[in-house]
Every structure is written in structure tokens, then in C-alpha cells.
Amino acid sequence: MGLLDLENRALITDFYQLTMSASYFQHNHNPAAAFEMFIRRLPENRGYLVFAGLEQTLEYLENFRFLPEEIAHLKANPVFKHIPKSFFDFLLELKFTGEVWALDEGEVFFAGEPIVAVRAPLIQAQLVETYLLCMINFPTLVATKAARVVEAGRGRPVIDFGTRRAHGPEASVLAARAAYLGGCAGTSNVYAASRLGIPAVGTMAHSYVMAFKSEKEAFENYLADFPENAVLLIDTYDTIHAAHLVAEMKGEIRGVRLDSGDLLQLSKSARRILDQAGKKSTRIVASGDLNEYRIDELMRKKAPIDMFGVGTELVTSKDAPALGGIYKLVELETPAGSKYTLKLSSQKATYPGMKQIWRKTGDKKFYAEDVIGCAQEKMPGRPLLRKVMEKGKRIGKPPALKELQEKAQDELERIPPRVRSLTSPGHYPVKYSEKLRRLRQKLVREIKHEQGLL
């Protein structure tokens, strides 16, 4: 498939990762390093995030390598003209041999918390940054959006209908996976459904209705072919008229779909028309620019809708379409032992050293507080970061997607309701341990001194 075969992915990185690596190599500076990924601020209206994308990140790390033709092309770039051949030979042999700590997919997290940590030789850890961020940022956005949309639906199934509006075909597959992980009940994406065991869900399109002589003929044909599963789209010409057509049809009909107009009024009218014809079991599916806010409103107004199809808003996380996940150097081995590192940039400061998060439960089932401390500390609460990769090999088998969905559901139910609010959510308390705060203070002084800033 030309440009998009993407069979080998090491080159999906930022150019500076390669120039910096060349420079590290030249200066014989490739010590063990630790980097952590975290989110500085939660997106608007988000009180929490649902972690996703780890599985594909680990796959990437396990398969990380450069192909000879890729290296040949790089070497020819005049930017590298002072870099000796030995660096490119080194790249050709390079594999990812490091250690990865991460949250479980489906775990809930908050701003400032380390969600993935990589411990590897500096050059390896640097080269994988871009892909790792990309592969966590997007699925996490969608899993979070799905959790919100599902919460708004109050138990009614929500289906991912977003493939056509995703940021390319691969994004549609990643989104289908993340949406299911975050609580959706199915996807329209056939590839994702068949590869991941997600229920494939579909109704019919306007073109189907238009392709037959009449709406009635289209409905009858579809029902004949899918007697148990026909969900008939009733807004191609006139919704109320089509609802009457369905009401007059013989036998049980699985459902009807509304895709435009005033969904509250139309669902009420359709329900009444179907009920009057004795079609109480016929479900009403609604779609068309839905999101958590509109679904919440429909539910509050008691719209008789049984299932929601959500597309654009879900797969692009439209009201928060980017997650600012960042990956920062926190530790570096030196001949004198570990050196902790941090950034002082205005508004963009970081905390030093590898960390752990401990999550404490309050007197009810709800989570009460997280504490971020140095990795080697012992603290009360459940530690959230687990070692998932060692010497470049994943530890254990990847869990089934269904298990991750259940994990996410369990976790979501333990977030305090005010933090789960769809708008202006409350702040969940995340603290830093005494030891970590002291380490930071000490280091800030040292760095200011070393860099000549005092």
C-alpha cells in the first residue's frame, strides 16, 4: 500500500531524535537513562483520564529496528555529514533492550502522574519517545471520551460509528479498540471487530433506502435478509411517515434508527407509533453528531432511545482532540551514581527520578487520594505502575480486550462522582511525597548553581 505500508516503524520518530542520538554516540554518552511520560493538565471538562495504547506501544518496542535501506537513506542526508559510519552501523544493530513500567490499560489517572516509564540506554530511550507518546496520547483520549459518553447513556449501549471521521484508517482501528476499552458496546469498524473480537454493529445507510424504488421496498428487502437483526433507518425522506411504514410491517422488527432532526421529539413520536402497533420490542437507535453532552440532555429529558451510535465526537475526541502527553528525562546513570534531572522552564517544570503512584481508597468504595513518590519508597495504598517489559521483552501475556474493558469499568465506578462530572468536574487530590518534594528542592538549588543561574 505504498506510503501506508508502515511495516517497519522505527522511522516514525522526530528527526531530532536521530541527530541527538548521533551526538550522544559521538560523545560516547549512552548511559542508562530513565524517562517518564505524564500529562501536565487534564483537557477541559475532564476530571480523569483512562489509560490506553500500551499494548500497541509494547508491540512497537519489541519490534523496534531499522532496515538497511532506511539507514542508507538517512546516511545520505547532508545534515549527518560529520557523523561517522560507525553510528549508522550502530543503528543497524539497535534493538530496544530496556525496561518499561506502566499503568494497566483501563486504569484511571490524573495530571502529573507518571503513566509510562522507560529505563534504557539513553539513545534507545530517546529514539522511541515520539512513537510512544503518539501511541498513548490518542488511545487515551478516545478511551476517556468513550467513558464519558457511556456514562451519559446511563446503561444504554453506545456504539462506535466513527470510522469515516477518524484521522485516517489506522486511527479508526485504534479508536475502535480504545472506545471499547472505555466502555462502548461495539463498533461499526469491521477490521477492528474481527481482529479484536469486538461486536460488529451496523444498521443501514440512506443510500440503501434510496437504491430501491421505495422506502417500503427497501425495508422489506432488508428485513427478509436479516430478520433478527434489521435496524431500519427511518429519516431518509420523512421520519414520521417511515415510522408508520415500520409500524405496519408484519412480524417483529429489531429496531429503527433516527439520524437527523429533533431526536427527543422524533424518538417520542416513533415510540408512540411503534407501541400503538404493538411493536413494543422494537428498539430505537439514535445517531447524528451525538456526544456526552447531547446524550446526557436526551436522557434527562427521558428520550425513549435504547442505543446510541456515536461517531465523529468519539473517534476524534472532538472537544479535546489532543492530549499533551510528554516524556521527560528524570534520571541518568553517571560514574558517581544516579543523577536526577529536571526542567526549570517556566510553566513546564518537572519532578526528578523514577516514581511510583499509590492510590488510597476512602471509607466508601471511592478512591480518596493518590500520592506520587520516589519509586523506591514504601507508601500506603495500591501501587499503580507495574513492570511490563524487561530486557526488551514483554512480561506476561497481553490481557484480553474484554478484561481491560471490565478493569476500566471497575476503576471508573470508584472515581468520586464529582470528579466524574461531565462538566466542570471536581479536582481529584494528587500529592507528592515528602521525600520527592525535598529531592526536587535540593536539585533545583544544585542545578541553578551548576548552570550558573544563582
Added chain:
Amino acid sequence: MGLLDLENRALITDFYQLTMSASYFQHNHNPAAAFEMFIRRLPENRGYLVFAGLEQTLEYLENFRFLPEEIAHLKANPVFKHIPKSFFDFLLELKFTGEVWALDEGEVFFAGEPIVAVRAPLIQAQLVETYLLCMINFPTLVATKAARVVEAGRGRPVIDFGTRRAHGPEASVLAARAAYLGGCAGTSNVYAASRLGIPAVGTMAHSYVMAFKSEKEAFENYLADFPENAVLLIDTYDTIHAAHLVAEMKGEIRGVRLDSGDLLQLSKSARRILDQAGKKSTRIVASGDLNEYRIDELMRKKAPIDMFGVGTELVTSKDAPALGGIYKLVELETPAGSKYTLKLSSQKATYPGMKQIWRKTGDKKFYAEDVIGCAQEKMPGRPLLRKVMEKGKRIGKPPALKELQEKAQDELERIPPRVRSLTSPGHYPVKYSEKLRRLRQKLVREIKHEQGLL
């Protein structure tokens, strides 16, 4: 790469495309059909869109096929239990044999205009809908965003720095291509750069500065390795302090990068410090949550910035992260000849039949008006839709990406300035031909009559 190998892409479609196809097949209803893709409304603050994504769409169509294991999996889905084996045998043999008309990539277009038209047997045209929409919607968003950001930069080069925030790795590659097509001067994405011949651009990361004992050592090391190309990142600890460090370094330095803080004030200070040290040729690169609005403001306030790196906002088209491109059945062969089709849904009505767009130039170089008419009409102006695929094979060779960038630049310069405005742009006149309007009126009456709505 497991889930993301995506070697065969026919399954990246909505499930209903397959159920509808099964039903068409069952009813022996697979006439020649025509579908058109268009955008109903321009996203907010957009006065125009830049067409992109055609190349990858045509690649998909040329390679469209189902694999035996994919079909076996589908057939096992109980939804298809009344569908005979012959349908699945039919799918196994299926290729795309149709005809495609489209705008050139880089062409500018407006709401309501058909941008891709597919003429093929109904089932084929239906099955490719989802992928086609997905593959045009996203690149078009990014090419458009790029055009806006580049316009705001008033001639200063803009580089795509967005890979880590794209909606997955493939989206980062699609975005790099579309951004270049829309006017960017380079990308940080090494894969896209090496596959597409886009200049690869990079500076250094904060981690590079932090990985050495001091900022000064880091700067000196990088400069030694990349003497002609070193762009030194100066905001890791203290920007002004680092600018002085750079000013005191020996020799010519290609550039410095600012990535946080008040870019206007910091760029002015850095410029002054560098100039006073005789480093007038050292360029200032700015990055950090930039978009067309912020760049426009910086330029209006005369920030001495020579190059912009734009990431998140560019690759997600953050203020308009989804494009509502739709694909509607407009024509169907019947024994009695062509049947035109349209939708009457409230707010979602369509125009019937295959169409053409004619673009007229005014007395200056600017475009004055587009007219959408029936495909077979003859009208003054330049027709925009070209036949790009016949019998499932692309016509001619794909143009070089650089040519598409030049095409886009030429077209953008001919859009009236008020339509190109970054906020509240003026409306570009798009009209329907007399013949097309009459055809629609006639058809609306006929459909209302046929469907029993009159």
C-alpha cells in the same frame, strides 16, 4: 505488528456496508451507481478547504480485495445466517472496477461542491465509502490548516512538528504529507520525510540539554557534531541566560529555538543579545502550542522569529478536528435509464445526478464564482473534476508531492483575500446551474409522490 499491520484494508469499512451489500446481492440489485462526496458546511473560521488524500484513496481502490481468512471470519458472524455462501464467494472475487472523478490534490473547494465521484456497480461503490471518506476527510483538514498557518507566517517557513500528538502513527504520516501539500516547508517525521522527499527538520530536545553536565557542554557538543545545522534549544533552564551562552560561543550558529514563555518578548531579547554579539545570521525558531492565530499575532507585533514549528494544532487541526465529508448516492441505472436520487432529510437534503464544478476568474487574478451543474452541461469557467480512475485503474502517474504543493500555493493565491481571512472569512459564491435546480425540483415532487408523502 499485530493489530496495526493493516496490510489488507477492505475490512476497514462500516459493518452496514457489508450487510447492505449482502442484501443488494440477495435481491440481485447491483446496478451501476454514482456516489459523490462533498462537505455540507465549512468548519468554523474556514472560508475554503484544500483538497488532499486522493493519492492514498486511489491506492486503496486499486488494491481493494478481501482475503480468504477475512471472508471466513465474516461468514461465521450469525448476523449473516440467512445469507447464502454465494455472496461470500462473490466478495472473494470482488475488485474495484469503477470510475473515479476528483479534484486535483491541492485544489481549493467550498461547501456543497462534489470533490470525489465514484461510478461503479452499487455494491462496490457502497463498500468503499467508509475508507474513501476517512482518507479524504483527514488529509483535507490538515492541508487546510497548514495553508492557514503558512499564511499567518507571512513567508517564514513553517515546519510540521506534530507526530507525537497525531491520532496514531499513520495519522502522523498522513498529516506530514498533507501539511507539506498545504504549504509547510518540512516535517520532523523521518518516515514521511524519507518516503515522500519532504525536508526533514529537527532541532534538539530538552532531554539532550539535561543529559549533559551543563547546558554549555550540551550546546558545544551539538555544535561540534552539526556545525552547519545546529539549532540550540534555549529554554530548558533560563532562556535569557542560555541566549547569552549562545552569544558567547565561537563561530556561526545556525539558530536557537524558543519553546515556552512569552515568545514575543523572548524573541526580541534573544535577537538583541545575539545581534550585540555579532550573531546576526543566527535564526530564531519558535514552537510551543502555536497555531495560525498566535503566529498572526506574533507577526503583527513584529516578533523577530524566522521559522515556526507547529505541532498539535496542525496535525489534529485542533480548532476543527473533524470534517463532515459525506458520500451520497446521486444516480442509479435502471432498465428505464438513469434514475436520479436525493435525500429529503431535514437539513441534510442533497442534489441529484453526477455533477461538475466550473470555476470562473474575475477581472483580477482572483476567482469570482463557482457554478455546480449537471456533469454533461457545458458552462464557462474551468471544470474542476477530472477523471482519475477508469475500470479500477488510475489514469496517468501520480504527481510529485512538490507539484501538488505548488498547485495548492497557486490556487490559494487566487482566493479572494476576504475569503482567505483567518477569522470570520467572507463567503465565496457557489451557485447551482438552472438545469440542476430544475432537475432537483422535479425530482423532489416525484419522490414525494412515489413515497406517498404528498
